Amino acid sequence: MSKPHYDREHHVKKATGIGDPQCFKGEAGPPKFKVGDKVRVRDLPDIFYSRTQVYTRGAEATVAELVYESPAPEDEAWDNTENVVWFYSLIFKQKDLWPDYPDAFANDTLETELPERWLEPL
């Protein structure tokens, strides 16, 4: 059996002198959500790799910013860079994430970034 061939340099060639994720700019197409939109985090199967924290699944959030375009971490982690998606900075209420969060801090929020494939409109 011959050794597998890995295309070892396409990512670094694409990013050199531009930066990552800047090198994926313009590849994600029109964004599905805009600043201020309410979204819910999908509970997709997380097999092998993901950066979507389980504690956010099913929770509501507000889009604070469209931050950049990039392959989702679960694709990029195997150097699959063809499917570029928008990343959103999202604001959650801490009370929505943690049932025991004290009422005295009911206005506390948590902000984190997630790729578009993990979000559905509310």
Added chain:
Amino acid sequence: MSSSVRHKVMKHLEIVKQLQPSLHYETHAPAPDQIDNEHYRAYTRMSHDVGGEPDVPITWEEKEEEVWEHNTFVTCEVLAWRGVWNAEERRRRQNVDVGQTQYLGLPYYGRWLLTAARILVDKQYITVTELSDKIDEVRKRYE
């Protein structure tokens, strides 16, 4: 030589006894019908997704990075410049592929270093026999 190796082996087994899987059950080889969907999800949880796990406060210590830590960081960056991996593949291997015991048990740059060796083996730049022989050779310099 042999007695010192046996001493190391016994010490190793003492530490291994203290390591436990993250869920404590009497059996570690369950029948398929003993694993429901909730337990499957718990077992396959990404080790870097620590949000919601119980922990205790730790003391903040200001500490400079050590030379081997800088060297490890530079090695990993050079592997990226040469296209061996990208940052996300590095994080996957360092933070998830290592499993929960190593993720929580090894120093931060220890995981970087272990993973740098692993990627070179996985993508067939070096073989495990070459790596093992080299580690053995270097180790002998310090005996």
